[in-house]
Structures are given as C-alpha cells and as structure tokens.
Amino acid sequence: MDVPFATVERIAKYLRCLKRIKNKKIKLVSSQTLAEHTKVTAEQVRKDLAYFGKFGRTGTGYDTEKLAKKLEKILNPKLNWNVCIIGAGALGHALTNYPDFKKAGFNITVLFDSDPKKIGNKIGTAKIYDVKKFSPITEKKKIEIAIVATPENAKEEIEQIITKSKIKGIINFTPATLNIKSKRKIPIIDVDLSQKMYILSFLITKGKRRQ
C-alpha cells in the first residue's frame, strides 16, 4: 500500500493535535475537531486514517488516547532512534536541547563539527566529534538518523560523508538540496523555516489583499 506523502504529513499533524487534546483530559475526539485544529476537512481526516485501518465507531468519535498511540506507532514503529547532528553551531546546539525530540523517542547522541575548538566538547550529554570520523563513530554508536545543521557551503562534504556512511535518513536544515548518491534509498526531509514566515506573511496580509 502506497500512502501519499501528504497523508503522512497530515497524520503527524493529527498526532500533535491529539496530544494537546489528551493533555486537556478530553477523552473522545471527532474527525471534525481534528479537522478544525489542523485546518483540513473532516472528510480528509477520515480518508487519511482509513489508510491505516479502522479507528473509532461511527457517531461516537475516536478515543483520544488510543488514537494518539496508534498514530504514534504508525509514524514511529521503532520507538527509539539514535540521532546525530552535523554542525555544532547555534542551530546544532538548539536542536540538541530541543525537549520534544527525546519525548518522541529521538535521542541526540553525538554531534560532529570540523572546528578543532569545538571537537571534544559536550552539549549536555552529547559529545562533539571530528566530522572526519563520521562513519566509524555513527556505526559504533548505531546512529541511523543525521540532522544537517551546517552552513550551506558544507554541502559537498556532507554529501560525501553521508554517502559513505550507513545513515538511513536525513533531516536537512540547510537551504541546499542534498544529493546522496547511494544505492540505498535515503529519505531526506527538508526543513525550511522561511516557508513558515511566508505562510504567516500571507495570513497577516490577506485581509488587505486585492483579489
């Protein structure tokens, strides 16, 4: 079964929404409520969930906690991932301390940098290693996910080290498009914070827009 990428993205949004509702101790949730919170239609919510089986009973809504657990299992069946960050600058630092990663089962174990002043230091419990040792360290520490938080001009070096490694997936915070020439298919998620700013800008100005 091939689940559309957009569905996976929305499932992640429903999960965020369910966790919030769960924190408010609300036991049942309708597809309408999920739809309103994630800015889609209720029909879309039901269609997306249908990819993964039957949830809830008609008319009564979904059990908030059960649905949250199921969606979490769908998205993250492995539950625990060792993650490294390439780039121990301000962004790498911030991501290492991002509290929700750990809660969701993503453990930032090590960082990599090329700056001799940073190598050997620690951010919290995560040690900064020389990026030249990327493959041996990530293999030894069983790291499967790499977060790229370097300046854009490190692109080629990053591509080379990841291609040679056993990394299984990438979150890319640089504006560059990474080309990993590996026979293994390595999924890459690009995080572009400017996109969020553009969307906000649209929402602020739309009242004043000529159509």
Add this chain to the structure above:
Amino acid sequence: MDVPFATVERIAKYLRCLKRIKNKKIKLVSSQTLAEHTKVTAEQVRKDLAYFGKFGRTGTGYDTEKLAKKLEKILNPKLNWNVCIIGAGALGHALTNYPDFKKAGFNITVLFDSDPKKIGNKIGTAKIYDVKKFSPITEKKKIEIAIVATPENAKEEIEQIITKSKIKGIINFTPATLNIKSKRKIPIIDVDLSQKMYILSFLITKGKRRQ
C-alpha cells in the same frame, strides 16, 4: 476568495522548489516537475496556482523566474517585515543567524529575554531587551511579527505580553498552544520539529512495515 490553508502551505513549497530550479539556470518549469519536487500531483499544482490567476501557457510550462516572483509577491506582498524573537537561548540565537530569513525579507531586529545576564547583549546587530519592555520596544521599532523561542513554561507570560502588544503574527517554536485573547485576529504558525522526525521515521521504516 478564501484560499485553503493547505494551498498556502503548498505555494510556499513550490516557491522553495522554483528558487532551487532558478539557481540551476533552468528557464522553464512544468507543473509535473513542480509536482515531483513537492510530492503532490501535477493537477494539484495547477489547481493551487489557479487560485491566484493565470500563469504560463498550455504546453510550454511556466517561466521559472517570473513564477517565483509572482508566488513570492502572493505570499509576501509587503516584502519587508521587522521581526522580534522572544527567548535569547540557543534557539533564539540560531534563528537570529538563520540566513534565509533576511533574504526573504524578514529582519530580526531585536530579541527579548528575562535573564538579566542576557539583557543588553547583542546577537549580531540585534539587541536583547528586557521582556518587560515588550510593548514599548516593539511599537517603537515597528515590529509586527514575534517568534516565540522560550521554554514551554513561559506560555502564560508570553500570552499576556503579546495580547497587550500590537504584534500581528506569531511563529511559535514551543510545544505549547498559545491562546492570544485579542479582538484582532492574530495568526499563529506552530513549528513542531518532532513532526519532521516522525515523518522521517515513517519513511525509513515503511519498507519494513506490516500492512
């Protein structure tokens, strides 16, 4: 005309894609190419663009540069925004230095924090002010967008100071849901980096998934 939120999100993705294609000096782009790069259907691309008028001619594709300019104008008609960051920790620091904000017309002008050791310092050219002075400083500096990069437990204080201010839009990096009780409708964009991790986790494991 009411443009669906999902369309606005996709328009921002098309824009990112067009900028990349433009950098490769490719002059014409088809809806199919835009679709592949942003993981939607070509029909969806055409439908989304149709909300904003006619672009390109049937069969020849879109002029990459012109379409990029038009989409940028649709998303960000104002071109220049003064932005502040609440929270001068590692994340606030990283966001202040995020190179693509400035390129897209979003200028991080000042930061706010409650830590006396940080107040008065600068990150690049942006000065850190006492969060107690939020309203007078943001009004004086004509700041319309606030990025919230504080710990989650600052939620209530943040809600209060933003409600009293003239801020027009918010990017929220905390896991908390902000309730701004203002008569003005203030759009809030939540950035949840765990969602990206969940999506990556799904993509890595989907080959090994029982259906």
